[in-house]
Amino acid sequence: MIQVTVFTKKSAASSESCYTGISLSGHAGYGESGQDIVCAAVSALVFTTANSIEAFTEDAFNGEADEETGMFTFSFPSNISPESSLLMNSLVLGLKNIEEEYGRSYIHIRFEEV
Numbered sequence: 001m002i003q004v005t006v007f008t009k010k011s012a013a014s015s016e017s018c019y020t021g022i023s024l025s026g027h028a029g030y031g032e033s034g035q036d037i038v039c040a041a042v043s044a045l046v047f048t049t050a051n052s053i054e055a056f057t058e059d060a061f062n063g064e065a066d067e068e069t070g071m072f073t074f075s076f077p078s079n080i081s082p083e084s085s086l087l088m089n090s091l092v093l094g095l096k097n098i099e100e101e102y103g104r105s106y107i108h109i110r111f112e113e114v
Helices: 037-056 082-102
Strands: 002-010 017-025 062-066 071-075 107-113
Touching (some): 002 037, 002 082, 017 082, 037 071, 082 107
Parallel strands (some): 002 107
Antiparallel strands (some): 002 017, 062 071
């Protein structure tokens, strides 16, 4: 199962939370090895988000990945731009959709305020 932790932080300017990072570990185990569409979908979402933030924003971030263990971490060390916020919102929406479609036995998302 893929364990996802989405890190949130309350905005000082409003009562709304924003996403400040994400941590993933594990493999979904859906279908045959090499044919796991849940792992492929999650990987595509997280790597596209990280690459988009790097290409389309000037926000600094920290990231690390290990294909063997399925570990991926991504976080912003400081406040983020509206563009990065939109990309993070899109990432979380996509992950929630995968969780709803395939179930918590393959991917489980939790939120943690930092």
